[in-house]
Amino acid sequence: MRLILLGPPGSGKGTQAQRLVHRHGIVQLSTGEMLRAAAAAGTPVGLQAKEIMANGGLVPDEVVVGIIADRIEEPDAKKGFILDGFPRTVPQAEALDELLRKKHLKLDAVVELRVNESALLARVEKRAEETRARGEEVRLDDTPEVLTKRLAQYRSLTEPLIHYYSERRKLLTVDGMMTIEHVTREINRILTALGALEPKEHEEPESASKASRTAKKTAKRTTRKAAESASLAAKPARKAAKGASKPASKVKAAKKAAKKTAKQPARKTVKKAARRAARAANARKGAKGSKKAHEKAS
Numbered sequence: 001m002r003l004i005l006l007g008p009p010g011s012g013k014g015t016q017a018q019r020l021v022h023r024h025g026i027v028q029l030s031t032g033e034m035l036r037a038a039a040a041a042g043t044p045v046g047l048q049a050k051e052i053m054a055n056g057g058l059v060p061d062e063v064v065v066g067i068i069a070d071r072i073e074e075p076d077a078k079k080g081f082i083l084d085g086f087p088r089t090v091p092q093a094e095a096l097d098e099l100l101r102k103k104h105l106k107l108d109a110v111v112e113l114r115v116n117e118s119a120l121l122a123r124v125e126k127r128a129e130e131t132r133a134r135g136e137e138v139r140l141d142d143t144p145e146v147l148t149k150r151l152a153q154y155r156s157l158t159e160p161l162i163h164y165y166s167e168r169r170k171l172l173t174v175d176g177m178m179t180i181e182h183v184t185r186e187i188n189r190i191l192t193a194l195g196a197l198e199p200k201e202h203e204e205p206e207s208a209s210k211a212s213r214t215a216k217k218t219a220k221r222t223t224r225k226a227a228e229s230a231s232l233a234a235k236p237a238r239k240a241a242k243g244a245s246k247p248a249s250k251v252k253a254a255k256k257a258a259k260k261t262a263k264q265p266a267r268k269t270v271k272k273a274a275r276r277a278a279r280a281a282n283a284r285k286g287a288k289g290s291k292k293a294h295e296k297a298s
């Protein structure tokens, strides 16, 4: 599985990436972490990046693209990876596309964690507090002033990626304001619907785009109830996605089942509406009849 987590600073990308790593045994590639490690080690790249990071700027595209290009060649990235904090600009995304294309690898999905900006400062302050409590060094860029700059960078340079990946039908949006547990569950559900959690790395499930559309719709729902019904809605898509690895007849059957289930709510609504209309017509008839009778009587 190859996945990108997209979201502003404090949206929970790192937390969710770690949870996915833990559950699926694939590596988390965080350019921020790599740059911080390089800065701590005092490498030329690290020293160049350190100041930029402390000021809330972005490290040049060619630097981070170079880091990622090397990193995905490592044996532990063969099974898949979660990109956290990369790409952050359209040129980085284009470079990644090119890297993957050359290696005949496919990107499974881009999960955008959507959050209210007003909550980010509190989250970043909490992260700093927790780091301090653990006796670790607090990130230089986890301050209100630098966060404001990082958010501005996100809006102008990273947010265009939402459109970039949405156009390529890779984008799935999750409500990042839910609890950590809920967000994880939602991401896992989406990835299952896409078939991304199955070990067929080079195959595109026949109904992946359908599953993606269903997952996208459902991911946007925020209430618990909506999430539950969304889970049902994703079922046919999951079935169809699974069917992609089965013989043609089974794929057909899975597709038929998915279509049938997808149509059901609409059909039910139509039936209900028809019944309601019939009842109303009867009531009107009755009313007319009694009016006539009344007129006759008078």
Ligand code: AMP
Binding pocket: 009, 031, 032, 033, 035, 052, 053, 054, 056, 057, 058, 059, 060, 061, 064, 084, 085, 086, 087, 088, 092, 141, 150
């Ligand atoms: P993060 O840990 O992802 O919040 O990143 C911390 C800082 O590292 C960012 O504010 C940037 O200065 C730098 N950085 C991380 N990833 C990238 C990237 N893909 N492109 C440019 N700069 C990056």
